[in-house]
Amino acid sequence: MTTSQPTTHQGPSFLKGHGTENDFVIVPDADGRIELSAAAVARLCDRRAGIGGDGLLRVVRSAAHPEAAGMAGEAAWFMDYRNSDGSIAEMCGNGVRVFARYLQRAGLTGAGDLAVATRAGVRRVHIAKTEADGTLGEITVGMGAAALPAGEVTVTVDGRSWLARNINMGNPHAVAFVDSLDDAGNLYTAPTVSPAAAYPTGVNTEFVVDRGERHVAMRVHERGSGETRSCGTGACAVMVAAARRDGADPAITGRPVTYTVDVPGGRLVITERADGEIEMTGPAVIVAEGTIDPEWLDAPSV
Numbered sequence: 065m066t067t068s069q070p071t072t073h074q075g076p077s078f079l080k081g082h083g084t085e086n087d088f089v090i091v092p093d094a095d096g097r098i099e100l101s102a103a104a105v106a107r108l109c110d111r112r113a114g115i116g117g118d119g120l121l122r123v124v125r126s127a128a129h130p131e132a133a134g135m136a137g138e139a140a141w142f143m144d145y146r147n148s149d150g151s152i153a154e155m156c157g158n159g160v161r162v163f164a165r166y167l168q169r170a171g172l173t174g175a176g177d178l179a180v181a182t183r184a185g186v187r188r189v190h191i192a193k194t195e196a197d198g199t200l201g202e203i204t205v206g207m208g209a210a211a212l213p214a215g216e217v218t219v220t221v222d223g224r225s226w227l228a229r230n231i232n233m234g235n236p237h238a239v240a241f242v243d244s245l246d247d248a249g250n251l252y253t254a255p256t257v258s259p260a261a262a263y264p265t266g267v268n269t270e271f272v273v274d275r276g277e278r279h280v281a282m283r284v285h286e287r288g289s290g291e292t293r294s295c296g297t298g299a300c301a302v303m304v305a306a307a308r309r310d311g312a313d314p315a316i317t318g319r320p321v322t323y324t325v326d327v328p329g330g331r332l333v334i335t336e337r338a339d340g341e342i343e344m345t346g347p348a349v350i351v352a353e354g355t356i357d358p359e360w361l362d363a364p365s366v
């Protein structure tokens with residue numbers, strides 16, 4: 065990690081948060097001065113030797129980031145998202161909610177509406193007011209429309225294969241309906257998804273079972289992070305795959321359709337509107353904050 069800020073022994077600050085147990089290291093960097101290498105991100109996300117997380121959210125003013133400056137007029141803040149292996153991804157649905165919760169907690173936004181710049185474009189966010197019982201209000205994100213590239217894909221685990229839907233939510237997904245979530249195996253390694261040419265930058269893979277009417281459950285293996293306890297973009301891809309399988313297409317009927325998607329870490333409620341926009345609602349929690357020791361982060365790995 066290098067920073068053009070005056071070096072203090074204390075180092076940059078961080079927070080830790082999660083959305084349906086998809087957890088993130090949050091690094092506030094309003095002026096875009098902290099340069100995080102892939103190795104530094106991987107060290108921070110390491111669950112034993114670091115802080116631990118499925119990914120990292122760097123919070124930068126859009127105007128201060130070359131990838132987001134063009135969105136600065138619409139969205140003041142840019143979510144610089146990285147997977148836990150240090151790779152860059154276009155979008156993170158749970159991450160946007162946690163990002164918004166951080167902005168709210170830091171006094172940089174209030175409850176209500178805001179826009180967040182991401183590599184997949186500007187995302188509209190609504191932070192519900194804190195509820196009377198003191199629990200945090202849920203957060204809704206306009207996730208954009210799903211793209212469904214033509215052609216079948218196949219997901220294979222432990223010698224068993226399933227036809228799957230190729231769905232892009234700003235990032236790439238393969239959605240397979242299975243008989244049991246155990247069919248996904250231990251997910252210690254990435255499932256095989258073919259043809260590989262359908263996913264030139266890699267793929268997130270979701271395994272789905274039915275739980276009831278307009279109600280499904282899923283597990284996910286994320287590109288760059290392994291199995292996680294939730295994936296917001298993945299849950300939206302699952303919702304669209306389930307709706308099409310069930311013959312529901314709001315673009316044709318003119319009526320929105322809503323699914324409940326259970327993930328190992330909680331529950332997301334997802335609506336596809338007639339104009340194609342997908343809205344995802346779920347929790348977002350900040351659990352800790354502290355400072356990073358710059359000597360540790362810059363030290364060679366042992």
Ligand SMILES: N[C@@H](CCC[C@H](N)C(=O)O)C(=O)O
Pocket residue numbers: 086119147152153154155156157158159235236268286287288289292294295296297298
């Ligand atoms: N957990 C995220 C998705 C994070 C990015 C993904 N691993 C990728 O590489 O595309 C979510 O909540 O959407």
